[in-house]
Amino acid sequence: MNVTERFLKYVSYGTNSDDANEKCPSSPVQLELGKFIAEELKVIGLERVEQDENGYIYGFLPGEGELKNAPAIGFIAHMDTSPSVPGDNIKPAFVDYNGGDILLADGKTVISPVDFPEMTALKGEKLIVTDGTTLLGADDKAGVAEIVTLVENLKKSGTAHRPVAVAFTPDEEIGRGANLFRVDRFEAKLAYTVDGGNIGGIEYENFNAAGLRLKVHGVNIHPGSAKNKMKNAILMANQFLNMLPEAETPAHTEKYEGFYHICDITGDETLCTVIAIIRDHDLKKFAERKEFCRKACEYLNSVWGEGSFECEIRDSYFNMREQILPHFELIENAEAAFRSVGVEPFTEPVRGGTDGARLSFMGLPCPNLSTGGYNFHSCREYIPVSSLEKMTKVLEFLTK
Ligand SMILES: [Zn+2]
Structure with a gap:
């Protein structure tokens, strides 16, 4: 099988x-794939x-020729697809792209360069698209297909x-891909995840994150007799929210700009x-x-009385940059x-976390490479065959 045939085989699963299933893998079909x-x-x-x-898959291909005893390099991809878009009965189709809109087989879903300007660079490419009713699964079956084809090519060619x-890991899309990785x-002591988008992307910086x-x-107290007695927790919480810098929210930040994001307020x-999240690359x-x-809460406690504001902050994950820099040859x-x-x-800073970031902190420095796919987690997902x-070939270069 060549890499395209292999990719199409994988997306047939x-x-x-x-997320609602506690088991690992969270969907049994991941075991079948x-x-x-x-x-x-x-067989390879x-x-x-x-x-x-x-459901984690591991395998090892010994070195060959004068590189036989060189340090091993690792490649990792995930087998699950995002539950945020239908992912069963995927009907991939080839499109010889000559510019303009692509109307998918459902007769109504359009992939347009107006929405996705990066398409203009793909004139003349053969694209694999969906029928508009499901995701494609290039995230991350393209990564899996590229890695498996790599080892097959290495084995066949017999070159050094x-x-x-x-x-290959399960359940990356629900944040559990690194949980049970051994x-x-x-x-290998160093590795790449192959789970990014457009070809050429190298990611080794992500947010530091806390909740x-x-x-x-x-x-x-009864509002009728509340004067000088009531302390309204809603208004007090609002006071805290107003102390946060107005421009430092996800809606006003990009690239290396961090933020505070209020996710939920009840009471x-x-x-x-x-409930809020705090993010910064630095x-x-x-x-x-x-x-x-913490200081804002300290101040508010001095105003409203000790214990009025209880603030709990927990780190969720860290920027892998510090783990990658000592192995910058990876980049x-x-x-x-x-x-x-x-x-x-x-290279682009990831405004989120990656499994590779978690693996980097588990002792396996692991930047992320592109798969070549576009519009992940969408019915408009596609990938050029050439990618x-x-x-x-990119992965093969990294084994030399
Ligand atoms: Zn992915």
Whole structure:
């Protein structure tokens, strides 16, 4: 199978993960796809291929030639797709793209360069699209197909290459992909996740993230006799919200700008609970943001009485940058790999977290590479065939 055939085979399994299911994997079909992939890896000739009880797949391809004893390089992708869009009965179709709108087979969904200007660069490409009713699953089956095709090509060609460790994880889309990953089982000390978008993307910076839970305790008294007695927790909470810098919200920030984001507020005069998240790429600024919230509560307690504002802040995840910098050759090699197929690499800070970020803090430095796909988590998801082919070559370059 070439990389395109392989990709189409994988998307024939509808593998949306399911946040409501506590099990791992959260949807049984991920085990079926995993079984198919594990079988492929064995046939290709990888060693110690395993589908473990949680549905994680591991495999190892020994090095070849003068690179036989070089340090192994790892590649990781996820098998599930996003539950936010229908993901069963995917009907992929090829489109020879000559510019303009693409009308999908459902007769109403349009992918237009007006909404997606990056399409203008894809004239002359063969694109794989959906019928408009489901996602495509290039996120991340393109990554899986590129990695499996890579090891198949290496094995067939017999050319010199480093040892290669591969792993495929379940449930990335519901934030659990790294949870049961066995870093000590994985046979490489450095790796890439292949889970990004447009070809050329290299991601090694993500947010530092914390969650804030604020409990505001008021005093409720009949409004008719409340003078100088009532402390309305709703108004008190509002006072806290108004102290946060107005321009530092997700709606007013981009790139490296951090923010405070209020996600939820519930309550009444007696008790009001505010849930917020705090994000910043810069660790120092991140600490300052958390401190700002604590100080605001300290001040408000001095106004309203000790214990009125209870502020709990918990770190969720950290920027992988610090873990990647000591291994910056990962980034330089990736840049050279993209250039080797005529693609200019670009790096963008991720305004969120990635599984690779979590793995980086579990001891496996792991920047993220593009898959070549577009419009993830959407019925308008598509991928150029040439991106699948080029990414396979990019990964091959990284084994040399
Ligand atoms: Zn993904």
